[in-house]
Amino acid sequence: MSGSEQASGNDLGRRLRERDLTVAPAVLNLLESTTQADREQALALLSEVSPARLGHEPRGRVVGVTGPPGAGKSTLLSALLRTWRDADRSVAMLAVDPSSRASGGSLLGDRARIEFDPSDRRVFIRSTAAGERLGGLAFGTRAAGQALAAAFDVVVIETVGVGQAETEIADAADVVVVVVQPGSGDVLQFLKSGIMEIPDVLVVTKADLGQVAVSARRDLNAALRSLGRRDTPVLSVSSVPPPSGIEQLAQAIDERLAAIDLPARRTAARRSAALSDFVGEYGMRALRGLGGRRTAERLLAEQDPALGEAELEQALLSAAGDPGRGVRGA
Amino acid sequence: MMRTYAGHSTAKASNELYRRNLEKGQTGLSVAFDLPTQTGYDPDDELSRGEVGKVGVPIAHRGDMEALLEGIPLGEMNTSMTINATAAWLLALYIVAAESQSPPASQDQLQGTTQNDIIKEFLARGTYAFPPGPSMRLIADMVAYTVLHIPKWNPINICSYHLQEAGATPAQEIAYSMSNAIAVLDAVKERLGESAEQDTMSKVFGRISFFVNAGVRFVEEHAKLRAMSIIWEEIGRQRYGVTDEKLLRFRYGVQVNSLGLTEAQPENNVQRIVLEALAVTLGRNARARAIQLPAWNEALGLPRPFDQQWSLRIQQVLAYETDILDYPDIFEGSKVMDGLVEDLLGKARAEMAVVAEHGGAVDAVPYMKGALVESHRERIRRIEAGEQIVVGQNRFTETESSPLTADAEGGILVVDPAVEAQQIEAVRQWRSSRDQAAVDAALGELARVAADESAERENLMVPTIAAARAGATTGEWSATLRKVFDSYRAPTGVGEAAAAVSGPELEELREQVASLQERLGRRPKILVGKPGLDGHSNGAEQIAVRARDIGMDVVYSGIRLTPSQIAKSAVDEGVHVIGLSILSGSHRELIPAVIQALRQAGVDAPVVVGGIIPDQDVPALKQAGVAAVYTPKDFDISKIMREIVELVGERAGVPA
Numbered sequence: 001m002s003g004s005e006q007a008s009g010n011d012l013g014r015r016l017r018e019r020d021l022t023v024a025p026a027v028l029n030l031l032e033s034t035t036q037a038d039r040e041q042a043l044a045l046l047s048e049v050s051p052a053r054l055g056h057e058p059r060g061r062v063v064g065v066t067g068p069p070g071a072g073k074s075t076l077l078s079a080l081l082r083t084w085r086d087a088d089r090s091v092a093m094l095a096v097d098p099s100s101r102a103s104g105g106s107l108l109g110d111r112a113r114i115e116f117d118p119s120d121r122r123v124f125i126r127s128t129a130a131g132e133r134l135g136g137l138a139f140g141t142r143a144a145g146q147a148l149a150a151a152f153d154v155v156v157i158e159t160v161g162v163g164q165a166e167t168e169i170a171d172a173a174d175v176v177v178v179v180v181q182p183g184s185g186d187v188l189q190f191l192k193s194g195i196m197e198i199p200d201v202l203v204v205t206k207a208d209l210g211q212v213a214v215s216a217r218r219d220l221n222a223a224l225r226s227l228g229r230r231d232t233p234v235l236s237v238s239s240v241p242p243p244s245g246i247e248q249l250a251q252a253i254d255e256r257l258a259a260i261d262l263p264a265r266r267t268a269a270r271r272s273a274a275l276s277d278f279v280g281e282y283g284m285r286a287l288r289g290l291g292g293r294r295t296a297e298r299l300l301a302e303q304d305p306a307l308g309e310a311e312l313e314q315a316l317l318s319a320a321g322d323p324g325r326g327v328r329g330a
Numbered sequence: 331m332m333r334t335y336a337g338h339s340t341a342k343a344s345n346e347l348y349r350r351n352l353e354k355g356q357t358g359l360s361v362a363f364d365l366p367t368q369t370g371y372d373p374d375d376e377l378s379r380g381e382v383g384k385v386g387v388p389i390a391h392r393g394d395m396e397a398l399l400e401g402i403p404l405g406e407m408n409t410s411m412t413i414n415a416t417a418a419w420l421l422a423l424y425i426v427a428a429e430s431q432s433p434p435a436s437q438d439q440l441q442g443t444t445q446n447d448i449i450k451e452f453l454a455r456g457t458y459a460f461p462p463g464p465s466m467r468l469i470a471d472m473v474a475y476t477v478l479h480i481p482k483w484n485p486i487n488i489c490s491y492h493l494q495e496a497g498a499t500p501a502q503e504i505a506y507s508m509s510n511a512i513a514v515l516d517a518v519k520e521r522l523g524e525s526a527e528q529d530t531m532s533k534v535f536g537r538i539s540f541f542v543n544a545g546v547r548f549v550e551e552h553a554k555l556r557a558m559s560i561i562w563e564e565i566g567r568q569r570y571g572v573t574d575e576k577l578l579r580f581r582y583g584v585q586v587n588s589l590g591l592t593e594a595q596p597e598n599n600v601q602r603i604v605l606e607a608l609a610v611t612l613g614r615n616a617r618a619r620a621i622q623l624p625a626w627n628e629a630l631g632l633p634r635p636f637d638q639q640w641s642l643r644i645q646q647v648l649a650y651e652t653d654i655l656d657y658p659d660i661f662e663g664s665k666v667m668d669g670l671v672e673d674l675l676g677k678a679r680a681e682m683a684v685v686a687e688h689g690g691a692v693d694a695v696p697y698m699k700g701a702l703v704e705s706h707r708e709r710i711r712r713i714e715a716g717e718q719i720v721v722g723q724n725r726f727t728e729t730e731s732s733p734l735t736a737d738a739e740g741g742i743l744v745v746d747p748a749v750e751a752q753q754i755e756a757v758r759q760w761r762s763s764r765d766q767a768a769v770d771a772a773l774g775e776l777a778r779v780a781a782d783e784s785a786e787r788e789n790l791m792v793p794t795i796a797a798a799r800a801g802a803t804t805g806e807w808s809a810t811l812r813k814v815f816d817s818y819r820a821p822t823g824v825g826e827a828a829a830a831v832s833g834p835e836l837e838e839l840r841e842q843v844a845s846l847q848e849r850l851g852r853r854p855k856i857l858v859g860k861p862g863l864d865g866h867s868n869g870a871e872q873i874a875v876r877a878r879d880i881g882m883d884v885v886y887s888g889i890r891l892t893p894s895q896i897a898k899s900a901v902d903e904g905v906h907v908i909g910l911s912i913l914s915g916s917h918r919e920l921i922p923a924v925i926q927a928l929r930q931a932g933v934d935a936p937v938v939v940g941g942i943i944p945d946q947d948v949p950a951l952k953q954a955g956v957a958a959v960y961t962p963k964d965f966d967i968s969k970i971m972r973e974i975v976e977l978v979g980e981r982a983g984v985p986a
Binding site for chain 2: 024025026028029032033034035038100102103104105106107108109111112113115118119124125126127128129131240
């Protein structure tokens with residue numbers, strides 16, 4: 001099952017456009033691969049599902065779910081999965097686990113914790129390890145989210161952590177849900193101190209714990225008010241039977257998705273991701289060669305909004321690679 | 331009391347076995363149930379495939395229980411049942427079978443034990459059925475019921491046995507089992523309510539017995555039992571206000587260690603078993619009430635009647651030929667023994683405090699599980715490194731060929747595969763011949779009581795006994811409760827295990843994995859899982875942790891997986907290799923079924939299998955498409971890993 005023996009990138013991309021869900025495993029095998037040949041095929045795949053090629057943004061919605069270990073993400077996702085499937089929406093879940101710093105290996109445990117019917121062909125669950133990457137996502141996760149959004153109704157990207165890690169998930173997802181366990185003050189502190197960007201939806205789990213869950217929710221609401229973000233919903237859920245709050249959460253996610261300017265958000269995310277990939281790949285020296293971050297951002301802002309990340313990165317590269325031309329004007 | 335743990339195939343065949351053993355001088359019954367019965371599935375359930383009648387007897391309804399006990403007067407018998415998640419149900423069936431005997435035996439006459447310890451199922455044995463909260467409620471209800479109605483019954487046997495099998499050190503064994511007992515007693519106390527008299531709570535305390543383990547380091551193991559009896563008395567006095575000396579006594583039964591039994595030179599297991607039996611008999615102050623000895627060939631497969639007779643005879647020689655029963659406590663005043671006990675007491679109390687900090691045994695399950703996986707890994711590391719000597723396995727391995735394993739089946743019992751088909755047919759027959767309306771009503775009542783969460787809720791034993799009488803099946807009783815309580819997956823502990831200490835061998839393997847990753851383009855990814863109902867996950871967990879430590883990505887899906895679940899995971903996850911672990915003897919049916927599901931799903935990744943696999947089964951597994959088979963004699967996990975890494979490279983067309 002190595003990536004290299006799979007169908008061509010174009011073929012996979014075409015089948016995603018036709019909403020063929022069975023190609024999801026092969027798409028991931030390809031997008032996770034680092035061999036030169038696979039990278040080229042991956043670019044071909046991505047350009048097949050780029051907004052420019054589709055003529056519109058991919059229809060699926062990408063939902064980021066993040067929170068500290070033990071906050072109850074898996075149980076929550078099992079319940080959300082059931083709700084989405086009851087509404088006949090196809091769901092892909094990309095669960096990102098941290099890697100062992102010593103060996104680089106990882107134990108991908110989420111799959112065991114998320115309950116689903118193995119015969120359901122409209123559910124796809126893939127676990128990946130973040131590897132040496134910082135920022136919470138694995139190699140290829142963001143690209144996979146974009147690609148699968150062309151075929152699935154809902155794509156979930158789940159990461160572990162709270163704090164700085166959300167910046168990457170914010171670039172990869174249309175809406176970010178942060179899961180908080182009652183009694184742990186981390187999220188509250190990070191919010192107040194501005195370390196953490198304000199998520200689209202906050203969820204307090206384990207509502208069955210009673211008072212402690214109620215006060216966690218109250219504290220978060222107070223913090224949001226003081227930050228002038230009283231419109232950010234804070235929900236309380238319990239996955240212990242009888243489960244509560246799951247329907248409301250699914251609804252809050254949908255409302256949030258309806259409220260945002262999706263194409264603008266995705267365009268901004270693609271540009272931001274292209275820039276950080278460019279810096280990751282070629283370093284700060286290349287960025288200075290472009291005339292600095294501001295100039296690079298301006299350059300990206302001038303590009304066609306439907307361009308995919310690969311094309312945007314290419315634009316940065318050609319601008320940087322030919323100093324004679326300087327920074328291109330419009 | 332002397333027993334052998336027995337039961338297999340069908341109720342009728344097991345009944346014959348029990349009667350034979352009773353004639354040979356056995357003084358009680360110890361019933362082994364098959365995995366579907368233990369986990370609450372009927373023989374015709376998808377998950378029961380390959381498991382029916384394998385590790386014990388299938389009991390699907392009162393008819394099976396009646397056949398199992400036919401001709402054995404239950405008013406006089408002392409019966410130990412190894413049953414946990416479904417203990418309330420099996421006790422109900424036992425009650426119903428007793429009242430239908432001639433002459434009938436009433437509840438107050440019944441004597442015996444139900445194991446009924448759910449926390450160790452989450453930690454080590456894996457045959458749980460419901461989430462922790464409802465499971466504790468079932469236990470508390472059962473304890474409260476038996477204290478009132480079946481006063482001679484031991485409703486629960488707190489097991490430290492399985493903790494040692496899962497790798498627990500002596501201090502962990504003491505601490506976790508005692509914390510477990512506290513969780514149970516607290517739940518019963520709550521169940522009985524504030525109004526309960528001290529007398530009732532003292533009686534409950536007095537009915538709690540333990541099921542412990544004894545390893546081959548038998549001096550330290552004896553000290554462990556002395557330490558347990560000291561802590562137990564302390565708990566009784568301080569936490570539950572018990573003052574009656576008799577009720578404060580630490581009562582335990584024992585099955586000596588199976589973990590240390592080897593597949594290599596299995597005849598050596600006989601002397602291991604004898605020495606382990608000494609640990610629980612030598613000093614009178616901490617002597618076992620009931621002993622069960624494993625058979626010498628347990629690491630090979632299911633023991634035959636001959637093997638069980640051998641184990642019984644060991645006990646009889648100890649009891650009737652030696653002089654160990656002739657003296658008062660022979661360790662009284664021993665400085666060495668007292669020192670060992672003090673040391674264990676200190677360590678165990680410290681560990682109990684950690685569990686208490688986690689909120690008690692129920693909430694500390696993930697913590698304890700992680701700690702056990704960690705201890706077990708350390709044990710395996712010492713054996714691999716030769717720091718811990720296992721005769722015949724990592725030292726003195728040269729051997730003559732053994733006449734003991736020379737017969738056609740390799741010296742073990744093989745259950746006829748036709749049994750499963752017969753049981754499926756029988757349970758369907760049963761369902762069609764009973765009063766369905768009565769069953770529906772009884773199950774409806776069970777669901778109603780289960781859903782009631784008020785303080786005045788009724789005892790679940792009452793509707794359970796009514797459902798048993800009406801003719802409901804094991805699967806129906808469990809499914810009714812699963813619907814109300816929800817199903818559950820226990821923590822695997824592998825995530826909590828800390829990273830391995832580096833060594834040259836590990837470094838070499840990591841380099842091999844890194845090189846393979848370059849060639850594959852992705853980090854090598856392995857799926858580790860256990861098909862079927864067998865919950866013994868030590869082996870699978872150790873493989874998962876080691877694979878992570880050498881740099882692989884590991885999808886560990888845990889226990890109780892159907893072939894279609896494994897296939898779905900393998901496809902979605904894009905794994906390069908699949909490792910299946912199976913110890914229940916159902917590999918002949920399950921492994922080919924999994925491979926078929928994988929191939930149908932388009933997965934061509936190689937499959938390796940580990941577990942208790944007799945040599946004569948290996949060719950058939952290879953025929954079915956298994957790339958490699960590992961058994962308990964393959965104790966060197968690094969070697970297994972090296973072979974898996976090579977296998978992945980070759981199959982993916984990128985050999986080193």
